[in-house]
Amino acid sequence: MQYVTLGRSGLKVSRVCLGMMTYGSPEWRPWVLGEDQAPPFVRRALEAGVNFFDTADMYSNGRSEEILGRTLRQFATRDQVVVATKVFFPMGDGPNDRGLSRKHILQGLDASLQRLQMDYVDLYQIHRFDPETPLEETLEALDSVVRAGKVRYLGASSMYAWQLMKALALQDRNGWHRFVSLQNHYNLCYREEEREMLPLCRDQGLGVIPWSPLARGLLAGRKSVTSTVTARAETDEYSRLLYDDALDVPVAERCMQIAKERRVPPAQVALAWLLHQPGVVAPIVGASKLPHLEDAFAAVELQLSPEERHSLEEPYRPHPVRGHK
Numbered sequence: 059m060q061y062v063t064l065g066r067s068g069l070k071v072s073r074v075c076l077g078m079m080t081y082g083s084p085e086w087r088p089w090v091l092g093e094d095q096a097p098p099f100v101r102r103a104l105e106a107g108v109n110f111f112d113t114a115d116m117y118s119n120g121r122s123e124e125i126l127g128r129t130l131r132q133f134a135t136r137d138q139v140v141v142a143t144k145v146f147f148p149m150g151d152g153p154n155d156r157g158l159s160r161k162h163i164l165q166g167l168d169a170s171l172q173r174l175q176m177d178y179v180d181l182y183q184i185h186r187f188d189p190e191t192p193l194e195e196t197l198e199a200l201d202s203v204v205r206a207g208k209v210r211y212l213g214a215s216s217m218y219a220w221q222l223m224k225a226l227a228l229q230d231r232n233g234w235h236r237f238v239s240l241q242n243h244y245n246l247c248y249r250e251e252e253r254e255m256l257p258l259c260r261d262q263g264l265g266v267i268p269w270s271p272l273a274r275g276l277l278a279g280r281k282s283v284t285s286t287v288t289a290r291a292e293t294d295e296y297s298r299l300l301y302d303d304a305l306d307v308p309v310a311e312r313c314m315q316i317a318k319e320r321r322v323p324p325a326q327v328a329l330a331w332l333l334h335q336p337g338v339v340a341p342i343v344g345a346s347k348l349p350h351l352e353d354a355f356a357a358v359e360l361q362l363s364p365e366e367r368h369s370l371e372e373p374y375r376p377h378p379v380r381g382h383k
Contacts, residue, residue: 059107060358062339066263067211067238069180071140073333074354075110075267076103077342078126082118090118091346093125099345100129104139106355112241112267112342114144114185115166120173127174136176143170144215144241146185158188160199167203183213183241186382187221194232197225201234213239214264216382219254226262237264241342243381244268244335246277246313246328246370247306250377260337268332270381271341273301276310277328278353283307300380308373316366322356329357331370 060073080089081096100111111130113122123143130139145166148156156162167182182203188196203209214222214237222240229236240259244251245268259266272278283301310324313331317324332341343354362370 059355061107061109063265064181064211064267064339065238065259065265067265069140069211069238071110071265071340072108073340073358074103074106074108075112075142075340075342076100076108076351077269077344078111078113078122079117080344080346081125082121086118086121089346093121093128096125097129097132098348099351100126101133102348102351104133106351109138110140110142110340112142112181114147114183115149115170115173116144116147116185119149120169123170123173127176131175140180141174141176142181142183142213143174143179144183144185145170146188146215158184158191158196158199160195163196163199163203167208171208178208178210180210181213181239182209182211183215183239185215187217193225194228197228197234198232201229201232204235211235211238213237213241213267215241216243216269218379218382219258222255222264223258223262239265239267239339241267241269243270243300244332244338245271245273246331246374247273247301247309248377248380249371249374250379256335256337264337265339266335266337267340267342268338269342270300271332271343272325272328273306273310276301276306277313278323278325278350279314280310281307305375305377309370312370312373316362316370320360320366322360323353325350325353326357326360327362327370329354330360330362331367333357334362334367 061070064071082090084090113126154161200212282303313328314324317327345351
């Protein structure tokens with residue numbers, strides 16, 4: 059496994075991040091694996107050198123955090139791992155059970171720590187931008203949880219570049235702790251982030267940790283957006299909002315072509331392409347089968363030539379902005 063710093067921080071993370079949305083409660087999403095199925099994935103990740111684990115309070119309504127906390131205690135000590143979680147989406151029916159108000163951030167973090175059974179999280183991320191809360195309120199609250207010792211570093215997620223730059227400017231102006239990372243929607247099928255967001259992150263020193271690095275399976279061999287070969291593909295309506303066959307299948311087919319030439323699975327090629335992109339630290343990989351993890355580990359070592367990268371990028375066509383909501 060390779061390790062790099064997360065942006066301009068001193069925090070060193072593995073180049074693969076295990077995403078924990080896959081583990082929780084099937085009642086939340088039919089494709090989610092139950093708690094008894096999660097330990098082999100966490101154990102194998104740790105064996106391979108992965109030290110970076112990402113979850114969120116809303117995944118399985120908190121069960122994902124509970125599972126991550128319990129499973130890590132089986133196989134690792136707290137100082138060996140980097141634990142990331144997120145806040146924003148509804149966690150109840152009340153008007154203050156969502157968003158990025160000071161009230162919700164403080165109560166949300168305390169609830170996450172209780173579920174994780176940890177004293178602190180290494181990376182606390184805003185899961186989306188909240189237009190209903192003054193940005194100053196959100197950023198001051200985030201600064202306060204770092205100063206309280208409950209959070210080590212702060213991260214942002216999908217938003218527009220102007221929103222992120224406004225937040226960074228406010229953090230600098232007020233001496234508040236700064237975002238060190240951005241978790242955004244970025245893969246071979248969706249590259250709109252290359253226009254403004256990725257140059258901004260490189261300029262401002264934020265490490266990029268993309269979500270959906272395999273485009274909901276399209277870059278792992280899924281034939282179309284509407285294909286229902288897996289439980290997730292059959293029930294994941296969000297995929298249909300993010301991708302469409304006309305724009306994305308040609309890109310996926312080119313990925314499969316390169317993979318066939320290299321005699322590796324297409325997922326390895328897609329992840330290796332991401333890892334070649336300047337500023338990308340670690341794709342967040344969701345794994346429902348152990349071979350999915352092996353593909354991610356192999357991708358770290360897979361070197362693509364400039365010609366191969368150009369061939370992978372050539373079929374791309376502009377997309378509407380997707381993934382900010």
